Amino acid sequence: MAGVEFEFMKDGPMIVKKNGKMEFALCRCGHSMKKPFCSGAHAENGFKADSGKLELKD
Numbered sequence: 001m002a003g004v005e006f007e008f009m010k011d012g013p014m015i016v017k018k019n020g021k022m023e024f025a026l027c028r029c030g031h032s033m034k035k036p037f038c039s040g041a042h043a044e045n046g047f048k049a050d051s052g053k054l055e056l057k058d
Ligand code: FES
Pocket: 012, 013, 014, 026, 027, 028, 029, 030, 031, 032, 033, 037, 038, 039, 040, 041, 042, 043
């Protein structure tokens, strides 16, 4: 899974990227209307979470 990154947005979803290109955003707040993907609902429900990044290498 080289070239895959998981970027945790502050107070928002986890962005999955492959070779630097965004593939999709997964909900972390539990309130999405289109789970497992982020619907933007996190902005309305006061979700708080730290940012971070995880990169898979060879
Ligand atoms: S993180 Fe965006 S709707 Fe849950």
